[in-house]
Amino acid sequence: MRQVGGWDPATGRxxxxxxxxxxxxxRRFMExxxxxxxxxxxPALRARAGLREDxxxxxxxxIPLEPDWRVLPVPAVAAG
Structure with missing residues (x-):
């Protein structure tokens, strides 16, 4: 799993x-x-951060991705 993100100061999003x-x-992560x-x-983090105001x-x-559309190379498995 990998996560990326960002903040847009122009829109505040x-x-x-x-x-x-x-x-x-x-599914395993969710469970x-x-x-x-x-x-x-x-809940405690939301209260400390004051999210109701922001x-x-x-x-x-x-969103499922189509594997055939992948543009990143798949790492080769070393023969062992």
Whole structure:
């Protein structure tokens, strides 16, 4: 998994893109980590950050990518 993101000071918007190797990896993350962080840590962090004053909305989407459209080279597996 890899994440990239950024902040656009002109619009005041931030974005984060998570790149998962497959749907199973994404499901495992959601089941094993996401809920623990979201339920356990996020409420306190949101309160400390004062998000009610700054955060207008948050959305998420899962978009499958077509493997044949990949432009990055796939690393070769060493013969062993």
């Amino acid at each position: 931030a974005h984060v893109l998570g790149l998962w190797s497959d749907a199973g990896s994404y 094993e980590r996401h809920d623990r962080v979201f339920v356990g840590h996020l 955060l207008h909305s948050m959305t998420g989407h899962l």
